[in-house]
Amino acid sequence: MSNRDWLDRSLKAVWHPCTQMKLHATGVLPLVPVARGQGAWLYDFEGRRYLDAISSWWVNLFGHAHPRMNAAIRDQLDRLEQVILAGFTHAPVVELSERLAALTGNALGHCFYASDGSSAVEIALKMSFHYWRNHGQADKNHFLCLAGGYHGETLGTLGVSDVALYKEVYAPLLRQAITVPSPDARQAETGESAADVARRAATALEATLATRHESIAALIVEPLVQGATGMAMHDPEYLRLARALCDRYRVHLIADEIMVGFGRTGTLFAHEQAGVRPDFLCLSKGLTGGYLPLSTVMTTEDVFTGFYDDAVTQGFLHSHSYTGNPLACRAALATLDIFAEDDVLARNQRFAERFTALLAPLAHHPQARHFRHRGMIWAVDIATDDPDFRPRFYRKALQREILLRPLGTTIYFMPPYILDDDEAALLAERAVAALDAALQSSPLLVGEGLGVRA
Ligand SMILES: *Cc1c(COP(=O)(O)O)cnc(C)c1O
Numbered sequence: 001m002s003n004r005d006w007l008d009r010s011l012k013a014v015w016h017p018c019t020q021m022k023l024h025a026t027g028v029l030p031l032v033p034v035a036r037g038q039g040a041w042l043y044d045f046e047g048r049r050y051l052d053a054i055s056s057w058w059v060n061l062f063g064h065a066h067p068r069m070n071a072a073i074r075d076q077l078d079r080l081e082q083v084i085l086a087g088f089t090h091a092p093v094v095e096l097s098e099r100l101a102a103l104t105g106n107a108l109g110h111c112f113y114a115s116d117g118s119s120a121v122e123i124a125l126k127m128s129f130h131y132w133r134n135h136g137q138a139d140k141n142h143f144l145c146l147a148g149g150y151h152g153e154t155l156g157t158l159g160v161s162d163v164a165l166y167k168e169v170y171a172p173l174l175r176q177a178i179t180v181p182s183p184d185a186r187q188a189e190t191g192e193s194a195a196d197v198a199r200r201a202a203t204a205l206e207a208t209l210a211t212r213h214e215s216i217a218a219l220i221v222e223p224l225v226q227g228a229t230g231m232a233m234h235d236p237e238y239l240r241l242a243r244a245l246c247d248r249y250r251v252h253l254i255a256d257e258i259m260v261g262f263g264r265t266g267t268l269f270a271h272e273q274a275g276v277r278p279d280f281l282c283l284s285k286g287l288t289g290g291y292l293p294l295s296t297v298m299t300t301e302d303v304f305t306g307f308y309d310d311a312v313t314q315g316f317l318h319s320h321s322y323t324g325n326p327l328a329c330r331a332a333l334a335t336l337d338i339f340a341e342d343d344v345l346a347r348n349q350r351f352a353e354r355f356t357a358l359l360a361p362l363a364h365h366p367q368a369r370h371f372r373h374r375g376m377i378w379a380v381d382i383a384t385d386d387p388d389f390r391p392r393f394y395r396k397a398l399q400r401e402i403l404l405r406p407l408g409t410t411i412y413f414m415p416p417y418i419l420d421d422d423e424a425a426l427l428a429e430r431a432v433a434a435l436d437a438a439l440q441s442s443p444l445l446v447g448e449g450l451g452v453r454a
Pocket of ligand 1: 121151152153222227258260284
């Protein structure tokens, strides 16, 4: 089968996510068929290759077809593929829960499982509300979220998100959270540091908590990097202050580390950089090294005890069919093994220094604004009023064997943790070339490029 065959069949039968399908049909956005992956590279059916610089939508950590990941999943496949987790348990889910708890210094010693990030956020929201209800405070049934925050696409998670593109249409269906200012460091005025911006945002948070805390169950944040809104980065000072305010006003702190967890920001978990712990930690994406869908909500002894009772309805009766799937848990265990065996965080730190230097031409590009970097995430805003910048850059990058999907006019890099020096140099060089080509090219040529024509 050729690329063309798979594209035709896909466009007929597969409704692709986060996509206006007509843009594929007309060729404005190319659809790329993938036959196999190896390391950082994706290969199509005709031998073309693409460097996966966004880790397959922020999930992949150690590249595709990683031998140790593959071996662990194969081994589990011959033992147990799936079993109900209500009333039953199995080795991978027990070991994973113990090891994750240990990685939080046992501050978050109870793991509740689901299959995707949005479900984890839903669980944290429900648990927080239910905890207060179990303590006779059912009025605490509202949530606080940050401007520009993103926590998923289900109705509950859209209610605590603030990205208009995904949310606006569904507004009549949502129970809207209270939005407080983001500590996004790009808001710094002359002479202000990122920590100053964080303190300003925390002051606004305090004003809201002071008047409304009796009706608020939890504050939900993406620690250090707000991803979907365009890789907005903030100082850890915000998390320190938010933690203190949540304690003072008896409001839970939910850390949505679905994107930033597992080394993305330089530490295993982003909240570690603030020296605080949340009441709920939502994890997914990198949890399985990008292999299988799995998410977890980790929480404290205090929250767990709040549900522990003779009354069944005081318990947390939430469930998903594939909760704690053994194959996914084994993939997660293999991920933790690789972190430990390969000293991944230290390697990433050395890589990040080199890659930041390689990105200097992009950072200093005349149309680049707010170049920023934390851990294994790099982002830069492009000053352009071209409404087609995003698809144009995307295509120019693909033509240069690079998979980069800008968020609006923000170009970001979130590579797997295994790029070698040649791959890093190739990525940095071709990203600038793609940017120049995108900025220079005149109105979008429909069907251009990739050797894949609509
Ligand atoms: C991706 C993401 C989610 C949603 O996870 P899904 O698995 O796509 O449902 C939630 N929060 C953050 C911060 C994310 O990046």
